Amino acid sequence: MTSQTDQQTLTELVSDRAALLKRLESADTSPLLMVLVHLGGDPAWLGRIAPHIKGPWSFHDETPETLKAELRTAVADVLEGYAASGHPLPLTPPKELLPAMLNACTGQVVPPEYYPLALEELDLAQVDPKTVKWRKEPDAKALSDFKVLVIGAGFSGVALGIKLKQAGIEHVIIEKNDEVGGTWYENTYPGIGVDTANHFYSYSFAINDDWNHFFAKGPEIEAYIKRNADINGIRENIRFEEEVDSAVWDETALIWNVEIRRADGSTYHTSANALVSAVGQLNRPQLPNIEGLDSFGGPAFHSARWDHSVDITGKKVAMIGTGASGMQIAPSIAPVVGELTIFQRSAHWAMHNPLYFEKVSDAKKWVLKNIPFYAKWFRFQLFWSSSDTFHDKLRIDPNWGDSARSLNADNAEVRKQLEAHIAKEVNYDPELIRKATPDFPPYGKRMLRDNHWYRMLVRPNVELVDLGIDHIEPGVIVDKGGNRHEADVIVMATGFQARRLLWPMNIVGRDGATIRERWGEDDPRAHLGITVPEFPNFFVIYGPNTNLAHGGSAVFHSECQIRYIMQALRELIETGQDALEVKPEPFWDYQDKVDAAHRGMVWSHPGVTSWYKNKDGRVTANSPWRLVDYRNLTETFNPEEYAFTSRADVKAKEHTA
Numbered sequence: 001m002t003s004q005t006d007q008q009t010l011t012e013l014v015s016d017r018a019a020l021l022k023r024l025e026s027a028d029t030s031p032l033l034m035v036l037v038h039l040g041g042d043p044a045w046l047g048r049i050a051p052h053i054k055g056p057w058s059f060h061d062e063t064p065e066t067l068k069a070e071l072r073t074a075v076a077d078v079l080e081g082y083a084a085s086g087h088p089l090p091l092t093p094p095k096e097l098l099p100a101m102l103n104a105c106t107g108q109v110v111p112p113e114y115y116p117l118a119l120e121e122l123d124l125a126q127v128d129p130k131t132v133k134w135r136k137e138p139d140a141k142a143l144s145d146f147k148v149l150v151i152g153a154g155f156s157g158v159a160l161g162i163k164l165k166q167a168g169i170e171h172v173i174i175e176k177n178d179e180v181g182g183t184w185y186e187n188t189y190p191g192i193g194v195d196t197a198n199h200f201y202s203y204s205f206a207i208n209d210d211w212n213h214f215f216a217k218g219p220e221i222e223a224y225i226k227r228n229a230d231i232n233g234i235r236e237n238i239r240f241e242e243e244v245d246s247a248v249w250d251e252t253a254l255i256w257n258v259e260i261r262r263a264d265g266s267t268y269h270t271s272a273n274a275l276v277s278a279v280g281q282l283n284r285p286q287l288p289n290i291e292g293l294d295s296f297g298g299p300a301f302h303s304a305r306w307d308h309s310v311d312i313t314g315k316k317v318a319m320i321g322t323g324a325s326g327m328q329i330a331p332s333i334a335p336v337v338g339e340l341t342i343f344q345r346s347a348h349w350a351m352h353n354p355l356y357f358e359k360v361s362d363a364k365k366w367v368l369k370n371i372p373f374y375a376k377w378f379r380f381q382l383f384w385s386s387s388d389t390f391h392d393k394l395r396i397d398p399n400w401g402d403s404a405r406s407l408n409a410d411n412a413e414v415r416k417q418l419e420a421h422i423a424k425e426v427n428y429d430p431e432l433i434r435k436a437t438p439d440f441p442p443y444g445k446r447m448l449r450d451n452h453w454y455r456m457l458v459r460p461n462v463e464l465v466d467l468g469i470d471h472i473e474p475g476v477i478v479d480k481g482g483n484r485h486e487a488d489v490i491v492m493a494t495g496f497q498a499r500r501l502l503w504p505m506n507i508v509g510r511d512g513a514t515i516r517e518r519w520g521e522d523d524p525r526a527h528l529g530i531t532v533p534e535f536p537n538f539f540v541i542y543g544p545n546t547n548l549a550h551g552g553s554a555v556f557h558s559e560c561q562i563r564y565i566m567q568a569l570r571e572l573i574e575t576g577q578d579a580l581e582v583k584p585e586p587f588w589d590y591q592d593k594v595d596a597a598h599r600g601m602v603w604s605h606p607g608v609t610s611w612y613k614n615k616d617g618r619v620t621a622n623s624p625w626r627l628v629d630y631r632n633l634t635e636t637f638n639p640e641e642y643a644f645t646s647r648a649d650v651k652a653k654e655h656t657a
C-alpha cells in the first residue's frame with residue numbers, strides 16, 4: 001500500500017489494533033517515523049527519534065525499544081484516526097517538514113539541492129514525474145509516421161519500451177536473446193546477484209514490495225524485468241533472437257536503415273526514424289588471451305556463458321579473474337568443488353554489509369505492502385545509503401601524503417576499516433592478507449559487497465594465485481612462477497568488452513561517419529552519454545561516461561536517459577521536424593567538463609587499472625558526477641543544443657543544388 005489508500009482498506013488495516021501493533025514490530029524505525037510525520041504532521045516526533053538514527057541503513061538505528069513501541073502506537077493512532085474520520089490520507093507531508101524528514105530518514109543531512117530528486121524518487125503523490133507527457137495533442141499523422149527502433153531488451157530497453165508505449169509512439173525492440181533481462185538473463189553463474197539493494201535497484205515507476213532479499217539474486221531480478229515486460233504488454237513489440245548488425249543513416253529520407261540478423265543467419269532490413277541503443281556496457285564477454293587456452297581440453301567457459309551441463313561437484317576448478325563476477329562465483333562454488341584455484345591479476349575491495357545475506361521476512365514484506373507510504377520512504381532511504389554519500393571520499397586530495405594507498409583522510413579511514421575486515425576474515429594469515437589487499441585506494445573500482453570472499457580464501461580446498469598465468473597446457477595451468485596447477489574446468493570471470501561500446505554493430509551516421517572511426521577502439525564519447533554529433537536521431541542508454549562506480553543504481557541512470565530521450569522524441573514529433581543532431585559545441589563542452597571532473601577522481605588514479613579507462617588513461621566508462629548532478633543535467637532536453645532538419649529542408653536544398 002503506497003498511497004490513495006481507500007477507506008475500506010484502511011478500516012481493515014486498523015480493525016485489529018493488537019495485530020497491527022504486532023505487525024509494526026517488523027517495521028524499520030526510520031521509514032515508520034516518516035509515515036507518522038507524513039500522516040500526522042507532528043514534527044515533535046522527529047526531534048525525539050531522529051537523534052537515534054545514525055545513518056541510512058536499518059543497522060544504523062539505535063532507537064531504544066521503548067521509544068520504538070511509542071512510535072508504533074502513534075502510527076496505529078494516526079491510521080485509526082483517518083479510518084474513523086473518513087478523511088483521505090494526505091499525499092504529501094507538510095512541505096515545511098520535508099527537510100527535517102529527509103534528514104531523519106537518512107540519519108544524515110540531505111542538502112536542499114537533493115529536494116527535487118527526493119520528491120521525484122519518492123513520488124508520494126504517484127504522479128510518475130519522470131514520465132514525459134505531451135505538451136499539446138500531437139498531430140495524428142506526425143505521431144503515426146514516427147517509428148523508433150530500440151536495440152536490446154534488458155532493464156533499459158524494457159523501460160524505454162514501457163515509456164514509448166505509454167506515449168503511443170510506434171516502436172520495435174530488437175533483442176538477440178530469446179528472453180528479456182539482458183545482464184540478468186545472460187549471467188546465470190552460481191552466486192549471481194546485485195551489489196545494489198533492490199528496493200532501490202529497480203524501476204521507480206514499478207516499486208516491488210515483494211523482494212525476497214535486500215540484495216536479490218539473479219533469477220529474482222530477471223523475473224522482475226520479465227514481469228514488467230508482461231504487465232505492460234511490451235513483448236508484442238520485441239523481436240527476439242534477432243541481432244542488429246548495422247544501422248545506416250539515410251540523409252535524404254532522414255531515417256535509419258537497419259540490418260538485422262535472425263538466429264538462423266538470415267537477414268532483413270527495416271527502417272526507423274529514431275534509433276536507440278540499449279545494449280548496455282557489460283554485454284560482450286571478454287575472453288582472456290592466454291597462450292594454450294585452446295589446448296586445455298576440458299570445459300572452459302566465460303562467467304556470462306555458464307555451462308550448466310558441466311557438473312563441477314568434486315572437480316578441480318580453475319577460476320581466472322577476481323572482479324565483480326569472480327568474487328560472487330568463488331564463494332558459491334568453493335563448498336562443492338574438489339579444489340578451487342583462483343588466478344588473480346589484482347585484488348578487489350569488498351565491503352561487509354549485514355543485510356547482504358538477509359532475507360526480507362514475510363513480516364517485513366507485509367509492512368512494505370500494507371503501511372501507506374512506508375515502501376516509498378524505505379526506497380528513498382536505500383537510495384541515500386547507496387548513492388552520493390561516498391562521492392566526496394573519492395576525490396584525490398593533492399596534498400595527501402599516502403597517495404598510493406588512499407586519496408584523502410576519509411578514504412584512508414575507509415581503507416583502515418576494509419583492511420581490518422580482510423585481516424579478521426582471513427584469520428590474520430599474513431600471506432592471504434598480502435594477496436587479498438588491493439594495491440589501489442578504496443573505490444578505485446566499484447566497491448563490492450563481501451560475499452564471504454575473504455572467508456572463503458582460508459578454505460583448505462582454495463588456493464589464491466597472484467603470479468599471473470604464463471600458459472595453459474592440456475589439463476594444467478602454468479603460472480608465471482612456473483608452478484603447475486591441474487584443472488578439470490576453467491571458469492573465465494574476465495569481464496566484458498566494455499571499452500568497445502556498441503561493438504560489434506556498425507553504426508554509420510551522416511556523411512558516412514562511423515561510430516568506430518569516431519570513437520576509435522576505445523574512446524567512446526557522447527553528449528550527456530546519450531547523443532553523438534554526425535549521428536542524427538541516435539540515442540544511447542548506458543552510454544559513454546554513464547557507468548556508476550561510486551554507488552547508485554544503473555537503473556536510476558537509465559531512467560534519467562530515457563526521460564531525456566523521450567523529450568527529444570517529443571520535440572521532433574510536436575514540432576514536425578524530422579531529425580535532430582547534437583551540435584559540436586555543447587558536445588565538446590560536455591566532454592571537457594567530464595574530463596576535468598574525472599581528473600580529481602579516484603578512477604584516474606595512476607594506481608588503478610580498470611575497464612573504466614582507455615589505453616590513454618582517459619576514463620570513458622564512468623560518470624564523474626553524483627546522481628543528483630546527472631539527474632539535473634538530463635532533466636530537461638535543451639533544443640538549443642541541437643540542429644534540427646526536416647525533409648522539406650532537404651528537398652529545398654536538393655532543389656537549390
Ligand SMILES: Cc1cc2nc3c(=O)[nH]c(=O)nc-3n(C[C@H](O)[C@H](O)[C@H](O)COP(=O)(O)OP(=O)(O)OC[C@H]3O[C@@H](n4cnc5c(N)ncnc54)[C@H](O)[C@@H]3O)c2cc1C
Pocket residue numbers: 151152153154155156157174175176177180181182183184187192193194195196201242243244245278279280281282283324325505541542548552553554555558
Ligand atoms: C554480474 C553483474 C552484476 C551487476 N550488478 C549491478 C548492480 O548491483 N548494480 C548496478 O547498478 N548495476 C549492476 N550491473 C550492471 C548492469 O549491467 C546494469 O545494472 C543493467 O542491468 C544494464 O541494463 P541494460 O538494459 O542497460 O543492459 P543489458 O542488461 O546489458 O542488456 C542489453 C541487452 O541488449 C541486447 N543486445 C546487445 N547487442 C545487441 C544487438 N546488436 N542486437 C540486439 N540485441 C542486442 C543484449 O542481448 C541484452 O539483452 C551488473 C552487471 C553484471 C554483469
